[in-house]
Amino acid sequence: MNPSKVDRNRLNQLTDLPNIGPALAKDLQLLGITEATQLIGRSPYELYLALCDVTGVRQDPCVLDVLISITRFMAGEAPQPWWAFTAERKRSFKI
Numbered sequence: 209m210n211p212s213k214v215d216r217n218r219l220n221q222l223t224d225l226p227n228i229g230p231a232l233a234k235d236l237q238l239l240g241i242t243e244a245t246q247l248i249g250r251s252p253y254e255l256y257l258a259l260c261d262v263t264g265v266r267q268d269p270c271v272l273d274v275l276i277s278i279t280r281f282m283a284g285e286a287p288q289p290w291w292a293f294t295a296e297r298k299r300s301f302k303i
Contacts, residue, residue, distance in 0.1 A: 211277075211287035219244040226287035227274045235271070238262050247282040253301055255279070272297050 211226040218224060222233035225244055239258055241247060252275035260267050276293040 211289050214281070214287040216281075216287075225278045226281050227277050227290040232271070232274060235259055235263075235267075244278075244282060247279050249283075250279055252276040252279045256301075269297065270294070272301065 209224055209226060209228060214224065214226045222228055222236055222241070222244065223230060225247075228236070236242075239255060239262065252272060255275050256267065256272040259271065270290065273290040273293045276297060277288055277290045280293075281287050
């Protein structure tokens with residue numbers, strides 16, 4: 209969902225999270241995540257590596273940006289577009 213439309217009180221499905229569409233919702237389900245609350249306390253870097261493992265392919269680095277955005281959102285931060293985390297990912301995670 210577009211971050212500007214996210215309502216923290218209405219997270220009924222994974223696509224209600226910022227930056228999550230149907231494809232990434234399916235990827236999260238591959239990791240056993242079916243509810244937004246399951247992202248609380250999770251490492252976006254570990255989620256990214258697990259997704260690469262379970263799919264057998266190196267995921268686009270932008271997927272990591274999205275994972276950072278949703279884990280931060282679930283930790284209480286304001287919803288932001290995924291690209292707001294690109295510089296951080298480039299500094300802290302060499303893919």
